[in-house]
Amino acid sequence: MSEKNREVAIKVQGVTKNFIVGGREIPILYGINFDVYKGDFVLLVGPSGCGKSTLLHIIYGLEPPTTGTVFIGDEYEWSHTKNWRANFRNKNIGFIPQQPFWIKSLSVIENISIPGVISGMSFREAIQKAAKLIELVGMGEWADHRPYDLSGGQQQRIALARALLLDPKFIIADEPTGNLDRRAGEKLMELIRNINEQYQITILMVTHNVEQYKFGSRIINMVDGVITSDTENKHNVKAIREFTELVAEKGNEVPNIKKTKRQ
């Protein structure tokens, strides 16, 4: 399907982000432009500190861009109030942070039901929905345990179930496999891919694990706050892997990187 015929879920236009540190303004993102289409499984890759997580937070509505716009569907989130953004996030976007923080006093299934509770459901109603999802991620037998009693891989599966609770249109995942061993990471990625394929949920995920590139349908490369490549995965897995290995080896000295013009 050509890009013209595909519906855009997220439109990122000219996004820059500067942080003020010790009175100095440090630029992190330099004019980011890209579209995410419905049903995409986009992997946002690049070395640590290149601004992937910051970009993710801007798209998710937790952090405003310094300049530029991010449209989610037809909504420019930053033109609305804080409560509106919170409500929009809650109802439409699933979120899997790098460390899946939990409400310690609640059980696994109660934690999965939290987005529902935030949206105004009672615990009873939300738990009914959570019960189906905990089975989907294969963690049914752990429903009544405390989340912090589980392994890292198990916790991320639970985090995925939590992200799915309110039938989100897309999921934002900030390096969910970052703290997992290879096997657990692979299993989680398979699960996410299956959900993407079965339920057509758009996924935007940060990772810098080269081995996981095969799961994404599209790879967006970032280096030093700029997008260096944006490719459909089925054609370029090998090329991206080689490129990323090169970046890892030589950093910013890679000769064929075409940076977008910095603002």
Next chain:
Amino acid sequence: MAKKIQENSIAFQERSSWFKREETSHMKLGSILLIGYRNISMNRTRSILTIGGVSVGVGIITFLIALGFGVQDMVIKEVTKNNPENVIDISNENLENFVVLNEETAGRIKNIDGISAVEIRANIGGKFINGESQTDSVVYGVTPGFMEKANSNLERINISDFASSNGVVVTPRLAALLGYENAQDSVGNEVEYQAVIPKDIRKEEAASNENTENEENNPDSDSNNETKNIEKKVGDENELISKKIKIVGIINDASKADAIYAYATFQMLKDQYGIVAGQSGKVEINDMEKISNARSQIEQIGFVTESVIDIVNDINSFFTIVRSVLVAFGTIIMSISAMGMMNTLSVSLLQRTKEVGILKALGAKRTDIFKMFIFEAILISFSGGILGVLGGYGAAKGINLLVNTLGQRYGINPTNFVYVPMSFLIAIATFIILLGLTTGVFPARRASKIHALEALRYE
């Protein structure tokens, strides 16, 4: 820039109506309370200590207040038992303006607006003699209405029979001093009473004349025939008169169990001893709003007035001071409890920064987070408050029971001196909610201001 955003928005609206745009929703109160309850349950030791601190504070206040109100209530009940609020005691204690309460002054008082009745009481001192037993005693000469207004507790005779009798009612102690081991045995017997009658309340020559008339009118009366009357002048002012009088009943006032006195009808004292005026009396008020005016008018005549309201007011003033001291103590104790609570909630917030962060990241609003912390604080203060009220009241009741048990061994009637008025319960409930709000508001505000990202990055 704004124009560009608008253009993009229009372009997107044509292609995407994909997202849910429901009204801003908030967490249900039940869910907020459940999370608060679970958090309190999870940190059991800390919660027990915090709730314990509040309950000890509230418990001490409840204990002291229950005793304070209870003792006040008990004292007031004792004081007002025989003194209704609508009855004023009047007397001629003001020696500079000496007046007596005779028919003329009683009539003047009765004409005052708001007064429905005036009852006279004459006090005469003298000596009861029964064979070899004799004792000094006061005899109060009263009108029947006076006895009713004084709520006197008579035995073996009712007030109306007493009013028509020519005898006296005596206290058990007086009966005992007259040689009757069992006070009831004295009823029906005649004793001699030598009274010293002040000149001011005695009608000159009246006693002997009226006595003669009585003898004429009562030819069947054996007692009068056998009466050994003594009448002699005692100094210039007083006169000693001795008469045989019959004991017709017992006056038993629990609060004056050992008192030595007797009551006779005013008419009998008039007939036997020539008394025509009293030194004191009781005035019944039919309109309590006019009591103040009535009292001042009575005082203008020359009498001193006393109302149980004065005593009740004095008692209330005293206990108000006592309660103020208790409240001051309670405030200090509760301040310590409140600081403990604030500390707990602040520590709880620090430990839950990441929880707040993820809740906000997942869409929780500031007000949701604020409510979570506020209701947790209210849950703690309410649990502590209820335990404190029950504990404090229970402890006070326990002491009441202990005192009554010990008191009964020494023949003291059991009494209740523990009382918690509804106003106190309302006040303590308000206070508990305020405690939760004030101690919870700062941590709750801090929590609600936490930025999702700062919390997620927090280590």
